[in-house]
Amino acid sequence: MTDNLPSLRETLDAHGLLAKKSFGQHFLLDLNVTRKIVRFAGPFEGRAVIEVGPGPGGLTRALMESDAGKVVLVEKDPRFIPLLSELDDGSGRLTIVEADALNVREADLTEGPTHLVSNLPYNVGTPLLIKWLTGPWTPCALTLMFQKEVAERVVARPGEEAYGRLAVISQAVAEAKLVMHLPAAAFTPPPKVASAVVHLVPKTDRPDRDLLKSLERVTAAAFGQRRKMLRSSLKQLGGADLCEAAGISPEDRAEVIDLAGFLRLARVAAGLPSETVPRDTGPVLARRKRT
Ligand code: SAM
Numbered sequence: 001m002t003d004n005l006p007s008l009r010e011t012l013d014a015h016g017l018l019a020k021k022s023f024g025q026h027f028l029l030d031l032n033v034t035r036k037i038v039r040f041a042g043p044f045e046g047r048a049v050i051e052v053g054p055g056p057g058g059l060t061r062a063l064m065e066s067d068a069g070k071v072v073l074v075e076k077d078p079r080f081i082p083l084l085s086e087l088d089d090g091s092g093r094l095t096i097v098e099a100d101a102l103n104v105r106e107a108d109l110t111e112g113p114t115h116l117v118s119n120l121p122y123n124v125g126t127p128l129l130i131k132w133l134t135g136p137w138t139p140c141a142l143t144l145m146f147q148k149e150v151a152e153r154v155v156a157r158p159g160e161e162a163y164g165r166l167a168v169i170s171q172a173v174a175e176a177k178l179v180m181h182l183p184a185a186a187f188t189p190p191p192k193v194a195s196a197v198v199h200l201v202p203k204t205d206r207p208d209r210d211l212l213k214s215l216e217r218v219t220a221a222a223f224g225q226r227r228k229m230l231r232s233s234l235k236q237l238g239g240a241d242l243c244e245a246a247g248i249s250p251e252d253r254a255e256v257i258d259l260a261g262f263l264r265l266a267r268v269a270a271g272l273p274s275e276t277v278p279r280d281t282g283p284v285l286a287r288r289k290r291t
Pocket of ligand 1: 023024025026027028029052053054055056057058059074075076077099100101102118119120121122124
């Protein structure tokens with residue numbers, strides 16, 4: 001248990017550590033907050049947890065109190081390694097890896113179903129999320145703190161301002177829910193923006209690699225020119241013909257197309273079997289027949 005440890009602030013002072021801006025360091029020093037995040041993430045029932053960017057270890061302390069069978073820390077800033085070693089309770093549950101999380105192979109760190117729980121550095125939060133959602137290694141669940149704007153972009157629905165590539169890709173592969181808001185004042189030092197925690201559970205029927213690649217291409221083109229109609233933003237990928245074959249109105253804009261619509265576009269664009277294109281595509285196809 002962590003009750004006999006000095007407070008996080010005392011630990012930072014004792015090690016003479018100040019936050020480094022370049023590493024996106026904004027610390028959560030209130031254990032009530034970190035325990036709440038871990039409650040959203042769990043129960044772990046003995047499964048492993050990877051925490052990226054433990055810093056002084058506020059979230060790590062809550063994870064060590066939890067039912068995680070193994071806690072693997074990946075921290076880039078070597079200054080924190082000695083301080084994190086103090087959280088080792090001798091049970092063999094804690095592993096500390098000094099590395100850049102963008103470059104580690106998570107499969108080498110744990111075996112079996114593994115959760116990811118992190119207060120992510122703002123500058124690499126989105127690339128890390130994309131790596132975990134679309135890369136070769138898939139966690140069983142992700143509970144991640146982002147700056148509020150990024151969290152909103154992950155969970156946004158069609159028609160919302162924050163709806164874009166990140167929402168479509170995230171929701172294609174996972175169920176995503178915003179579970180907690182935190183004001184900037186909850187962090188030391190406080191960042192310029194508020195934060196929020198997103199909980200994601202990867203779907204069992206995730207798109208395969210080819211479909212995902214095509215979805216990335218289609219959403220990049222569609223949202224790259226989000227104010228344009230799809231027939232022109234998707235011109236390079238087939239324009240109006242592509243839209244019609246996918247049962248989508250070529251006059252629509254990216255922001256109104258739901259996940260199922262983007263998946264159909266991606267499937268047609270990649271020349272994949274179109275079993276998800278509905279047989280009755282309604283007035284759109286009736287209006288604009290392919291020649
Ligand atoms: N988890 C701690 C907390 O909640 O107080 C610290 C969170 S702080 C927002 C981000 C942490 O990620 C810092 O400890 C920073 O050094 C670390 N970090 C930054 N970039 C990293 C990277 N590419 N790989 C691993 N850790 C990184």
